[in-house]
Each structure stands twice: as C-alpha cells, then as structure tokens.
Amino acid sequence: MTLSTFARIRRDLHQIPEPGFAEFKTQRYLLDYLEQLPAERIQIKTWKTGILVKVAGLNPKKLIAWRADMDGLPITEETSYDFRSTHEGFMHACGHDMHMAIGLGILTHFVQNPIADDLLFVFQPAEEGPGGAKPLMESEEFREWRPDYIFALHIAPEYPVGHIATKPGILFANTSELMIDLVGKGGHAAFPHKANDMVVAASHLVTQLQSVISRNIDPLDSAVITIGKIEGGTRQNIIAERARLEGTIRTFSMDSMQRVKRRIEALVKGLEAGFECEAQIDYGCGYAQVYNDEKLTLAFMDWMREKQPDYTLVHCSEAMTGEDFGFLLGEIPGFMFWLGADTPYGLHHSKIEPDEEAIQVAIDVVTSYFSWLSNQKMQLVCSE
Numbered sequence: 001m002t003l004s005t006f007a008r009i010r011r012d013l014h015q016i017p018e019p020g021f022a023e024f025k026t027q028r029y030l031l032d033y034l035e036q037l038p039a040e041r042i043q044i045k046t047w048k049t050g051i052l053v054k055v056a057g058l059n060p061k062k063l064i065a066w067r068a069d070m071d072g073l074p075i076t077e078e079t080s081y082d083f084r085s086t087h088e089g090f091m092h093a094c095g096h097d098m099h100m101a102i103g104l105g106i107l108t109h110f111v112q113n114p115i116a117d118d119l120l121f122v123f124q125p126a127e128e129g130p131g132g133a134k135p136l137m138e139s140e141e142f143r144e145w146r147p148d149y150i151f152a153l154h155i156a157p158e159y160p161v162g163h164i165a166t167k168p169g170i171l172f173a174n175t176s177e178l179m180i181d182l183v184g185k186g187g188h189a190a191f192p193h194k195a196n197d198m199v200v201a202a203s204h205l206v207t208q209l210q211s212v213i214s215r216n217i218d219p220l221d222s223a224v225i226t227i228g229k230i231e232g233g234t235r236q237n238i239i240a241e242r243a244r245l246e247g248t249i250r251t252f253s254m255d256s257m258q259r260v261k262r263r264i265e266a267l268v269k270g271l272e273a274g275f276e277c278e279a280q281i282d283y284g285c286g287y288a289q290v291y292n293d294e295k296l297t298l299a300f301m302d303w304m305r306e307k308q309p310d311y312t313l314v315h316c317s318e319a320m321t322g323e324d325f326g327f328l329l330g331e332i333p334g335f336m337f338w339l340g341a342d343t344p345y346g347l348h349h350s351k352i353e354p355d356e357e358a359i360q361v362a363i364d365v366v367t368s369y370f371s372w373l374s375n376q377k378m379q380l381v382c383s384e
Ligand SMILES: CC(=O)N[C@@H](CCC[C@H](N)C(=O)O)C(=O)O
Pocket: 094, 127, 128, 129, 154, 175, 176, 177, 247, 248, 249, 285, 287, 320, 321, 322, 323, 324, 347
C-alpha cells in the first residue's frame, strides 16, 4: 500500500518531537511544506515557534479557524516503528504529529478548493506545557486575525478508526500542574536520628495527597491528583536532604480546584511540622476547561449523523484530560472532538502507535464540515 502524503508528513514529524516553545525543526518543516503551496491563496505569519496561516475564501463573511498543537513529550519511544524519534528522550506520544499532518491536509484541500469564507490554520506550540494558547491569543499576530469560530481534534486511542466522539459543554477538565520541593537535613544512612529524611517525607506526602480527592471532594463530582515524578536523594547510603514531587491536578469546576489546592497546602504545612522540613509548592501552568459551544456542537453532531453515514458519531462523556485549547474556547465559539485512532496503548505511552488511516478520516470530515458550515447562517448553529 502506498503511503498518503499526509501519513508521510506525519512520519517525518514523528521523528523530530520537540519540547514546548522549542519546536524549531517542526516549525521549519511546516514552513517548508507551506512555502511550496500556491502563494496567491495563503498568507503566513510566525509567532514564536508556532505558525498562523490564512487561506483566502472566495466571498468571505467570517473567519473559521482550525488549531493543531505541535510539541512532543519527554518520553523515550518504544514503538515498533522504523521511523522512531531521532530526538533522544523525546516522543510524539500525544498524537501532535497526527494533529499537524491533519491540519496540513485540511489546509491543502482548501488551498485547492476554496470555499466562501476565509480559513485560519493555527499551528500552536507548547500544548503539553507551559501552554501556548493563552500567550498566542494575547499576541498581535493572533489578534490581527482573530477568528469567529475555532475547532480542533485530539486523537483517541480507545476508539476505532472512523469514530468521532464529542459532546456539548464540558469535554476536558480544568488543570493545574503541581510541583512540591521538600528540604530537610541530609546525613549518614546509619544515623537517621541526626537527619530529616526527605525520601520518607515525600513518600508520606504522596499517600496523603491521594486522600484529598477521596475525603474532600464530593463523590458525585470528579477530580484527580496524579504525581507523575518523584526525585530525591543522591545515593543508597545517604539520607536525602531534598525531594521533589511533580504532578497535576484535574477538576471539573474551579471551586473544586481551589478546594483541592487549599487541602494540598494544609497537608504540606502539616508535613513541614511533622518532618521538620521546609516545603515549597509551585502550581506551574494551569489550563481552563475545554467547554464546547453547545449549539455548534449539537449542530455538528446532527450533521455527522445525517451527512457522514460512513463514520460513527459517539456522544461521549467528559474526560479528565486537559488542553490549553480551553482558553481559545473560553473566548471564541467552537468545539473539540476525539478522533478514533485505535491503538492499545494510551496517550502519553511510549508504545502508542495511532492508526494513520485516521488522518484521512479527519481530513474528509473537517473539510466537508467547514464547507457546510460556511454555507450556514451562523446564528442558527452557534450559541449566543
Ligand atoms: C491532551 C493532553 O494529554 N493534554 C495534557 C495537558 C497537560 C497540561 C499540564 N502540563 C498538566 O499536566 O497539568 C494532559 O496531561 O492532559
């Protein structure tokens, strides 16, 4: 089977995953592609390591945007691919290589087959952190081309190819990173009474943190605290003077987010007293919930059922994933959906191998949807 242009592009991008705001090779790759398209229909602007591309419509009344994220994750790849990451310790394990290839596919379609409205394609850096969407929205580059509507997708390992899942209202959670540094007193492993051991303190804290959700959040609400990384100590026979926990908090309301943070702060204060140490909390970056415009999403879901019988529309539940696309949806009507990519390993797993057939599904659905949307009276399909 021959590889489609956009699957090939995805494979090229897969080999060069880069951290947020350091997507230099990725940006260059995308620009090289864009610069070989007919220049008369497109305008290109760069913003940091991101790119904005406007595709001219034939009789524009509105500006409809599509957003794709660009960054990779600090994961050592363990796929069976022969096009594995060439960047040691980095991997596109969240599908952003797929997202960018799909973005280019949709864009290319509309360069060749313009519709009435102008389209904006946003290749956005740093979704995994520290978050590119918010500073992008504040940038002059974006403000000059501020779209009327904005849309995006995320690959979903658990759905078969050809499935599209979404819902009106909240789709993804509010997030906050969570970093806790502990400083005690180091010493010889044989004399624990002369030291304050931060490996023991950190271990207690990890366990205590897990009680916050179960004991302080209404069981009918949902929240998550995950500690994804612990660092501490220097050697097996030295008591650790320092330890650091790194994690994330997820909630469906800002009230719960505040409550979780207050409880974490109380537990950390208790830890300081109990383990005679100093602790510092840093909440890093936080993202707004992804809230899909209700009317637009319902209209899309009806359109999918009626006009895309070859694909399966799933009305899904909300998830505890986070996305800085939430900031864009906070100000601009639109929605996000899950794109089935059928792989046994989940997002952020070193063995994830999304099915590349999903790329063409997304290009087909989004190009048809944008063509349809461009012909609608927007007040009919968009919430106030
Ligand atoms: C879709 C996805 O996986 N997004 C990330 C967003 C991360 C936000 C931030 N770095 C945090 O960990 O809170 C996710 O982990 O859900």
